Amino acid sequence: MINSAYFMSMLISGLKLGSIYAIVAIGYSIVYGILRLINFAHGDIMTIGVYIILMLMNQAGVPIPAALLISVAFSVGVGLLIERLAYRPLRDASEETTLISSLAVSALLQNMLQMVFSAQRQPFMLPEALRTTHKIGIVNLSTINIITFISTAIFLVILHLVLTKTRIGTAMRACSENLRAARLMGVNVNRVVMTAFAIGSGLAVIAGFLLAGEYKTVYPSLGFVPGLKAFCAAVIGGIGSLGGAVTGAFIIGIAEMLFAGLVPTTMTAYRDAFVFLLMVIVLLFRPNGLFGGSETARS
Amino acid sequence: MNKTYRITDCSLFRLIVFVIVPLIILIRCAMQPTSYITGIVITMGIYIVLAASLNLINGFSGMFSMGHAAFMAIGAYIAAFFTLAPQVKENMTPGLPAWLINLQIPLAPALLIGGAAAALVALIVGFPVVRTKGHYLSVVTLALIVVVRAVIDNQGDITHGSRGLTGLPAKSTILSVYIAVVVTLFVLYRITHSDYGRGLIAMRDDPVAAQTLGINLVKKKISCFAISAFFAGIGGGLWGHYLTTISASNFYFSKSFDIVEMSIIGGMFSLSGSIPGAMFYTIVPEFLAPLESGFNLGGIRLPTMFGLSNIIMAVLLIVLIIFRGQGIMGTSEIILDTWFSKDTYLAPFRKEEYQRLAGVFRKKSS
Amino acid sequence: MLEIKDLVVRYGGISAVKGISLEIAEGETVALIGANGAGKSSMLHAVSGLIKTASGKITFDRHDITGIGADRIVSLGLVQVPEGRQIFTRLSVDENLRMGAYVNRDKADIERNRARVLDLFPILKERAKQSAGTLSGGEQQMLAIGRALMSSPKMLLLDEPSMGLSPIMTEEVFGVLRGLKDQGITVFVIEQNAYDALELADRAYIMETGTITLEGKSSDLIRDERVKAAYLGGDI
Numbered sequence: 001m002i003n004s005a006y007f008m009s010m011l012i013s014g015l016k017l018g019s020i021y022a023i024v025a026i027g028y029s030i031v032y033g034i035l036r037l038i039n040f041a042h043g044d045i046m047t048i049g050v051y052i053i054l055m056l057m058n059q060a061g062v063p064i065p066a067a068l069l070i071s072v073a074f075s076v077g078v079g080l081l082i083e084r085l086a087y088r089p090l091r092d093a094s095e096e097t098t099l100i101s102s103l104a105v106s107a108l109l110q111n112m113l114q115m116v117f118s119a120q121r122q123p124f125m126l127p128e129a130l131r132t133t134h135k136i137g138i139v140n141l142s143t144i145n146i147i148t149f150i151s152t153a154i155f156l157v158i159l160h161l162v163l164t165k166t167r168i169g170t171a172m173r174a175c176s177e178n179l180r181a182a183r184l185m186g187v188n189v190n191r192v193v194m195t196a197f198a199i200g201s202g203l204a205v206i207a208g209f210l211l212a213g214e215y216k217t218v219y220p221s222l223g224f225v226p227g228l229k230a231f232c233a234a235v236i237g238g239i240g241s242l243g244g245a246v247t248g249a250f251i252i253g254i255a256e257m258l259f260a261g262l263v264p265t266t267m268t269a270y271r272d273a274f275v276f277l278l279m280v281i282v283l284l285f286r287p288n289g290l291f292g293g294s295e296t297a298r299s
Numbered sequence: 300m301n302k303t304y305r306i307t308d309c310s311l312f313r314l315i316v317f318v319i320v321p322l323i324i325l326i327r328c329a330m331q332p333t334s335y336i337t338g339i340v341i342t343m344g345i346y347i348v349l350a351a352s353l354n355l356i357n358g359f360s361g362m363f364s365m366g367h368a369a370f371m372a373i374g375a376y377i378a379a380f381f382t383l384a385p386q387v388k389e390n391m392t393p394g395l396p397a398w399l400i401n402l403q404i405p406l407a408p409a410l411l412i413g414g415a416a417a418a419l420v421a422l423i424v425g426f427p428v429v430r431t432k433g434h435y436l437s438v439v440t441l442a443l444i445v446v447v448r449a450v451i452d453n454q455g456d457i458t459h460g461s462r463g464l465t466g467l468p469a470k471s472t473i474l475s476v477y478i479a480v481v482v483t484l485f486v487l488y489r490i491t492h493s494d495y496g497r498g499l500i501a502m503r504d505d506p507v508a509a510q511t512l513g514i515n516l517v518k519k520k521i522s523c524f525a526i527s528a529f530f531a532g533i534g535g536g537l538w539g540h541y542l543t544t545i546s547a548s549n550f551y552f553s554k555s556f557d558i559v560e561m562s563i564i565g566g567m568f569s570l571s572g573s574i575p576g577a578m579f580y581t582i583v584p585e586f587l588a589p590l591e592s593g594f595n596l597g598g599i600r601l602p603t604m605f606g607l608s609n610i611i612m613a614v615l616l617i618v619l620i621i622f623r624g625q626g627i628m629g630t631s632e633i634i635l636d637t638w639f640s641k642d643t644y645l646a647p648f649r650k651e652e653y654q655r656l657a658g659v660f661r662k663k664s665s
Numbered sequence: 666m667l668e669i670k671d672l673v674v675r676y677g678g679i680s681a682v683k684g685i686s687l688e689i690a691e692g693e694t695v696a697l698i699g700a701n702g703a704g705k706s707s708m709l710h711a712v713s714g715l716i717k718t719a720s721g722k723i724t725f726d727r728h729d730i731t732g733i734g735a736d737r738i739v740s741l742g743l744v745q746v747p748e749g750r751q752i753f754t755r756l757s758v759d760e761n762l763r764m765g766a767y768v769n770r771d772k773a774d775i776e777r778n779r780a781r782v783l784d785l786f787p788i789l790k791e792r793a794k795q796s797a798g799t800l801s802g803g804e805q806q807m808l809a810i811g812r813a814l815m816s817s818p819k820m821l822l823l824d825e826p827s828m829g830l831s832p833i834m835t836e837e838v839f840g841v842l843r844g845l846k847d848q849g850i851t852v853f854v855i856e857q858n859a860y861d862a863l864e865l866a867d868r869a870y871i872m873e874t875g876t877i878t879l880e881g882k883s884s885d886l887i888r889d890e891r892v893k894a895a896y897l898g899g900d901i
Contacts, residue, residue, distance in 0.1 A: 177753050186735070188736040
């Protein structure tokens with residue numbers, strides 16, 4: 001029988017997963033909004049970040065906050081490098097071409113990780129302090145869960161302020177609506193794109209850290225499928241819309257956990273399939289996602 | 300008339316390069332069925348079928364599918380159900396209906412059934428798929444792969460779950476694979492050169508205009524999707540009977556991406572492109588593989604590096620699409636034009652063909 | 666102020682602009698008239714740095730701007746009001762104006778320009794917080810011009826400002842352009858609507874299939890038989 005405590009714990013897991021997807025989906029969404037590029041390598045940036053953190057913690061004994069910071073800086077560098085080498089030369093190419101480039105980059109990164117760190121799964125344990133649970137009413141919350149919720153909220157608020165209140169943020173929104181008109185305003189598109197990649201890559205590392213903590217392990221293809229699901233989330237919400245990406249992420253996260261927790265165990269293996277089907281169903285009724293406006297002409 | 304001919308205009312030259320040389324290679328391979336090279340050539344043939352069928356949809360219809368592996372999986376599993384020995388099926392796939400367990404048929408009809416099953420699934424899922432546009436369509440086709448894999452992994456009675464099927468008869472030989480290659484390319488070539496195919500291209504280039512010409516976009520997209528899936532199913536069946544052991548993981552994202560990539564490398568707007576695309580994808584890694592076990596670089600002994608050849612392949616791919624976005628063949632159909640034209644085979648009996656060839660060489664030397 | 670020399674623009678193998686030369690002096694208002702597909706927009710996009718030039722040279726305010734980025738051209742004070750307005754419909758009217766001042770980092774200066782633009786187009790003041798997509802076609806054209814003025818440009822390029830507007834709105838837009846002209850801003854306007862453009866401009870060029878076929882004072886061109894027959898519907 002399903003009791004309310006069990007349901008609540010599933011809901012909290014769903015919220016946590018949703019938070020992680022949200023952080024990743026934002027990265028997908030802002031890059032897609034500006035360049036119409038599905039950056040498949042986005043999920044792999046996540047993985048790179050986790051490996052860097054693992055290396056710093058295990059081999060250099062760097063404390064977690066510092067390791068996280070260094071990893072973010074490194075991964076932002078990787079993100080910018082990818083943009084410069086693999087995407088910028090294809091700025092005027094067809095959508096398919098850039099899609100393939102991003103697949104190739106994804107394969108490249110996964111194989112590099114495999115070469116450097118081996119294909120073996122490696123344990124990734126969060127420190128004891130982060131895993132202790134607190135009982136609040138009928139729900140149990142671990143420290144890391146609390147940190148996840150608070151940090152996601154903070155990141156979303158900051159990002160919202162950046163996009164609405166700053167010069168570069170407004171330019172990002174303008175670019176994602178009409179790249180050509182933005183150029184006519186004197187916007188340096190390369191700078192905007194680099195900002196988008198930097199924000200996306202940095203956030204991906206945070207998400208990767210949380211995700212690996214959840215899985216308790218890291219391996220070279222760790223980020224790929226969660227990355228793809230985050231992309232689904234962005235699509236469900238209406239890609240290019242920040243609020244849409246976040247809503248989509250929480251819908252997917254919660255639906256996935258409830259599915260995993262509530263359906264008979266013989267069905268739980270359909271979890272990934274369920275997430276993708278959810279996206280297909282949403283697209284059937286809302287071809288531009290839940291909050292996506294109609295595509296305006298772009299050139 | 301003083302038209303200057305290039306060497307590629309000479310039917311004789313084309314006969315030699317595109318027909319005779321490949322035939323010799325295939326015959327040599329067929330005589331050594333167990334050699335390593337034969338395995339590569341078989342793989343190449345299967346990839347040609349897959350890449351060409353993907354080109355039909357990605358290059359000619361304006362849709363960009365990344366879900367080929369899903370249809371491969373369907374084709375491979377369904378074909379295997381018909382070619383596996385009854386005793387094997389009793390143990391491995393007891394959930395199949397009794398008539399199917401007791402049935403064992405040759406490869407060719409099994410492949411057709413597998414292809415038909417893939418096409419049927421494509422017809423059904425086609426309705427939601429073609430309603431989406433652009434990147435959304437690509438992502439929905441990716442979703443298809445995930446769903447197919449989940450079904451295969453979880454219907455253990457029928458599919459033997461994630462342990463996969465073993466003991467498929469090794470019937471994907473040079474002969475059977477290359478018959479499939481020629482038939483597939485011929486059918487696709489005829490399709491792209493028919494009214495139906497011209498309609499596809501019109502739809503790709505300007506959907507609105509195509510609609511005003513009376514083309515039913517939905518019907519056209521779904522049928523194209525199904526035709527492509529049919530051949531993907533056949534390719535999958537061949538792949539299964541080459542591997543002889545299959546599981547859903549053989550038909551996951553990486554397989555789909557491989558096909559998409561070779562289609563792009565060869566040139567997705569050309570069916571002929573599937574040939575250089577598949578060649579590139581099978582031959583180049585063979586040269587790169589030895590590097591993984593370490594090599595000397597300017598006197599420094601480099602250590603073993605697993606994944607290095609994949610890294611180099613990925614870099615090559617990126618460089619190629621940056622500098623030649625249209626792929627190796629662009630929109631040229633020179634290989635298939637050569638294969639399926641009477642003139643090619645009559646050329647040795649025509650005097651003027653020799654004169655033309657001689658003329659080209661004379662011009663070169665002067 | 667703006668000098669174009671032997672400009673060639675190609676798309677694939679096709680030349681859209683086949684070696685045109687023209688010159689616009691400071692304070693002048695010049696029109697370029699031509700039918701759809703004459704290559705007017707291609708020329709303008711090359712000037713604004715949106716597309717690559719095949720050959721030729723473009724000089725603005727003594728700077729060689731051939732092949733430099735669109736953002737640097739805007740910084741130099743050469744700003745385009747694009748065809749079909751292309752305002753940012755999901756941004757507010759105010760944000761659109763601020764985007765227009767993107768190259769300007771001086772806050773006080775931006776505020777001054779904003780006040781000036783809102784004076785010029787009072788309707789935009791009422792709608793400042795509204796999303797720009799809710800404006801009418803004419804209002805959107807006002808916003809597009811206002812947005813371009815936010816960077817206090819030395820010269821304004823207008824690509825078909827009357828396109829898709831009602832005759833009344835067209836009259837209003839050309840009224841605004843006359844005002845800009847009186848303020849001494851150099852204006853280069855591209856139009857299919859020959860009559861209004863010739864009424865406004867000091868001088869004009871006629872462009873056909875990639876080349877300039879005729880040039881002269883507007884007052885002369887408006888009486889020219891060929892121009893009358895081809896662009897003015899004969900009996901005006």
